[in-house]
Amino acid sequence: MEGVDVDMAAAESTEADVDDMKRRLKEMEEEAAALREMQAKVEKEMDSVQDPATAATATSQANREEVDSRSVFVGNVDYSCTPEEVQQHFQSCGTVNRITIRTDKYGQPKGYAYVEFLEAEAVQEALLLNESELHGRQLKVTAKRTNIPGMKQYRPRRSNPFMRPRGPFMAPYFFAPYGYGKVPRLRMATRYSPYY
Secondary structure, eight states, X not given: OHHHHHHHHHHXXXXXXXXXXXXXXXXXXXXXXXXXXXXXXXXXXXXXXXXHHHHHHHHHHHHHHXXXXXXXEEESOOTTOOHHHHHHHHTTTSOEEEEEEEEOTTSOEEEEEEEEESSXXXXXXXXXXXXXXXXXXXXXXXXXXXXXXXXXXXXXXXXXXXXXXXXXOOOOSSOOTTOTTOOOOOOOOOOOOTTO
């Protein structure tokens, strides 16, 4: 019977080991679930931190395109023209929301303006005012285009045909007694030549 007791004790100890392993496995699964939950929360916070920037740029780009679809470019605007005068000129097309006359860094007008309307239909009416006169100058009215960031055309520097290409500095192969680049002038009796 002693062999049976040993088997029963071994069975009880293995059963206890199995129960202990199950308990530890359950704890590890709970810990893994808590870690997954924490990681999901952190990723969600990171996305919410990054999303406003990307969402803001996408929203601002869409908003800019919508505003540009309601705007016109007015070229050849007189330098003494005020935004109120431009507004009166385009008032017949529709309700003017904003007038922007571009200026240089000294505050002097550049000679063109942007007119933003409340309705997109007013742009078609404004395009009919192309080549109309304001302050004695013929205006150029076109639909405003939306700038696409990063689409500036690269123009490489043009070479000057009159400039020689610069090479590495070459030392003279002979000693110049008068200095580098200086040549003694020889005075010879020459005939008068009016074309030389």
